[in-house]
Amino acid sequence: MISGSEAVRNTHAWFEQHSGWAPPGADTLEEWVADGLCRCPDECLVAVAEPCQHGLASWWLVLRALDRPASKDPMEPGRLVPHPDRLDPARADYVAVIEAHHSAIEAGDVGYLDPATGLFVQTARTLWQRGSCCDQGCRHCPYVERGQR
Numbered sequence: 001m002i003s004g005s006e007a008v009r010n011t012h013a014w015f016e017q018h019s020g021w022a023p024p025g026a027d028t029l030e031e032w033v034a035d036g037l038c039r040c041p042d043e044c045l046v047a048v049a050e051p052c053q054h055g056l057a058s059w060w061l062v063l064r065a066l067d068r069p070a071s072k073d074p075m076e077p078g079r080l081v082p083h084p085d086r087l088d089p090a091r092a093d094y095v096a097v098i099e100a101h102h103s104a105i106e107a108g109d110v111g112y113l114d115p116a117t118g119l120f121v122q123t124a125r126t127l128w129q130r131g132s133c134c135d136q137g138c139r140h141c142p143y144v145e146r147g148q149r
Helices: 004-017 026-035 059-064 094-107 124-130
Strands: 037-039 045-047 111-113 120-122
Touching: 004 059, 026 037, 026 059, 037 059, 059 094, 094 111, 094 124
Parallel strands: none
Antiparallel strands: 037 045, 111 120
């Protein structure tokens, strides 16, 4: 299975070839997540955090991998999805962790409190601003996927 960051990159490439950037509304997305299922842009039905058989990310993951800072350049969406070695998508709290990260990114916070442990976790944007990987195993390290360690 491909990683979430690969699926997000595949999806953005798919958007370039297909018209139809028509994400679901917040209520619809919330209903899907509550049901444990989500649609992909090509209409495949998948588990919330999993890619479809065509390698596209769910709408939930696509929307959670958007960085909309007010005063900074947005990061590439694939860098906002944790490497599966750092955060296993099969974890029961995966959706809650990504939601907490997304909320912190949207608010411009440097991190968030882990929903399971209460420990402070830095966002991908905060780690990106360092300029390189610190080799400490950070959950949202934006350098891991690209081999920049």
